[in-house]
Amino acid sequence: MSPFWQQYLPLSIILSSLLPGLIIFTLKETQVKLRISLNLFGVGVKLLLVLLMWQAVKAGQQFYFSLPFLPGADLVLQGDALSLLFVVLSSVLWLATTIYAIGYLEQSPLRSRFFGYFSLCVSATVGLALAGNLVTFLLFYELLTLATFPLVVHRGTPESLAAGRRYLAYTLSGGVILMLGVALLHSLVQSPLFTPGGYVAAAVSGNEGLLMLAFALMIMVLGVKAALLPLHGWLPQAMVAPAPVSALLHAVAVVKAGAFGIIRLVYDVFGVESMQALQLAQPLMLLAAATILYGSWRALAQQDIKRRLAYSTISQVSYITLGVAMLGPLAAVGGLVHLVHQGVMKITLFFCAGNFAETLGIHKIRELNGVGRRMPVTAMAFTLGALGMIGIPPTAGFISKWYLGLGAAEVGQNWLILVFALSGLLNAAYFLPVVYRMWFLPQSGRWPAEQRLSNRFETHWMLLLPAIFTAILLLLMGLFASTELSPLSWSQLIVEREFRHD
Template sequence: MNPTIAAMLPPAIVLTSLIPGLLIFALREDQYRLRTQLNMAGVFLKLALVGLMLYGVNQGLSFRFALPFLPGGELILHADAMSLQFVALSSVLWLATTIYAIGYLEGAPLRSRFFGYFSLCVSATVGLALAGNLVTFLLFYELLTLATFPLVVHRGTAGAMRAGRIYLAYTLGGGTLLLMGVALLHALTGSPEFVPGGYLAPLVDSHRAGLILAFVLLVAGLGVKAALIPMHGWLPTAMVAPAPVSALLHAVAVVKAGAFGIMRVVYDVYGVEPMQLLQLTQPLLWLAAATIMYGSIKALQQQELKKRLAYSTVSQVSYITLGVALLGPVAAVGGMVHLVHQGLMKITLFFCAGNFAETLHVHRIRQMNGLGKRMPFTMAAFTVGALGMIGVPPIAGFISKWYLGSGALEVDQGWVIVILVIAGLLNAAYFLPLVYRGWFMRAPETWPGDAKLGGGIPGRRETHWMLLWPTVFTAVLSLLAGILAGTDLSPLAWAQLIVQREFGL
């Protein structure tokens, strides 16, 4: 491939959502067809470019774009195996969420504003994933905060505005801590590019205190978006946002940005050996384990469906941090593949929750009785997502947890197995009753939302096709990611490729 073309592909992937987003802001609300065409053109062009780069990186090609930005620091977009894993997830789920959002917001006000910020959010997420150094990562990390705030407050209600204020307080505070950590490392080393194995090993002896402080600041800043305790409070509150936004926050953008940032810091800034020498591993491991347990216990206490799913996210995203903190190659595979698997399963669950709410006005767990008879495809998708979160084979979540457990034994951290088992039992305790209610309990004679979205038509089941098919699509992907885990095209195979390059295997 021509080097100039290869260098332009990373910014082109960012622009495929940025340009449509900016154009959509200028559209009138009644320009439905043009808005949809711009959205879908950006989605499919991005998918095509990501596919090209996936093939190139697998063949050993380099895709790097650099622009002078700060003294001693460039704005760098660089595609490697780790970044493309996140970019591919974001691009595929952008397709599903865009179709879902078009159906969800049909007839709603301010659609151009929503889809404009929606596209900016995807652009920030992709830019963050492709960031080649900490300075570039920080830039897109803060842009992501600014792009998602209007989505959280989109409905404009008092509850939405309150959630937006809480969201900004947490994320801007986290961004400030991240800035301090990046600035400290910049003062010590400049802003070199991310490199497998990290670049701080020469400074461990001479700048031990500074590196420890920088790590604490970086993890605290990233931990806000990754919803590590006690920095998770914004996430359940943000559930007042529309269902496509909830899906975006939990499966694609915000929480994954934090978890992905922790992966970058541990593997490509510090490196495994400096992490061990600085004794940073165990505190991060304990924090991840505590968050897994806390999120599971809180989820069990929730009676509102979206809040139960929100606390489940607090727990499930921390499996990624757990895998990273174990510092072994097998656990790293489990953590990295869970970034994809959790995204597929969690977006399915939030799509289902949105379908229940929009079609039947079902918001609380006690209202879920008999949903499988009224909405069998949506309830089947919910069942796949729920069982996957528990870790039932052959769904994707089982693969993640198997590698995490095996990785814990590999590095002599057997107590992590106890955490995984207890968390799995808690997952079963807060998901299986929902599945039981949906399939085996008697349905009410009428549903609260039977007059909406065609629900009152005799014999009509399910919901609008634009809400149903993205839900089924992501559920099928969750199942296939587990069934086909042994093939070269699976997320697991790509996670193994990342670990081989990060650990030099």
């Protein structure tokens, strides 16, 4: 592998989905085969490149690519361990979601537009993961907002348009504030590369107020995407989007982008020491804890499957924020690993919800009675995802909760264990009744709108396969958490590199 080639690796990872996406826009609606092969080709190339990069980063290499952009702030792409965590997550789940989306939208109109923006959205996510400084991050962050909007409103119904408007109102006004925050920080300390341990430490004395203001502004904006408490309103409403979009929004792209931004901000911009010096962690922790409980509580009363899942996301993503805000190494492992675990679990749940809706026309929870007999595989995947969300071993969710809990005890915040316990109870309270309906109750009446999508399987194989894949993945990530391939080991590697600088 030549150095020249290596330098362009981060860029080519982004381009591997961007170029097919741009070509797809130009395709006609009828060129189905070409579009599918372009999509899959993009996914394949991206996975291959990510694999190469993963190998190299594991060996301790750093990737760096820069373009002159603004004075004092180049456009920098950088591949470190943390960005790779997110890149691997989004690439693997992109594969699953692409297959799912192809199956899901088989007969619907405007597929070129959909898949074009779909690829654009993933490019923006990967770019955001690879961004090497705040300015680049900001750029991709805005790009992500713009690329997801057409996906949210894809159906074009008044409902989805309303949801899209709300989404734009939240995220665009957020974008302006983010720019303000970035500019403020830039004026204080410039925008150097993200470095483990942060780079504001030198400027802390004398600038406490402004730094706190910049932090608050940026958290506020990242909190919109990560659905932190007062700013979560758009997420449940955005549920009207097609299932693959919801899956992508919740597991990979938007919500995770916010959470990932918070991680970057806390660890690589401010750093643990400055966070402690400025006493910024405690409010963030309180906010995240409140969001965890609030989201779970609101999820209880939701009768629509996807809405319940949306509130569950609000709660679960805050685990990541909470893990980061605790500022301890074990908690950080928990938070980072939950970034991956939550993604895989939530995408499984959304795939299953989409399968129920597409195959049987089920949207409400009370219509799920007896679905376990009609669609056993999907129901099994849903059950696994739900158990993972509650934190029952050996699913992935248990591992992240265990580390988060250990982290809370490590930093002496025992009350957070109470938060986790309560949230676990609430999770059980809104997921177990659903599981109970699926398996133990008899079918009540006919299915709302049954379709025969496959002669051999319970539904179209392209809808079934991604759900099986992610369900197995979440089980494997929990069972084999200690192996070198697991997200847990990778998170431990990140945290090792991160906290070594303290």
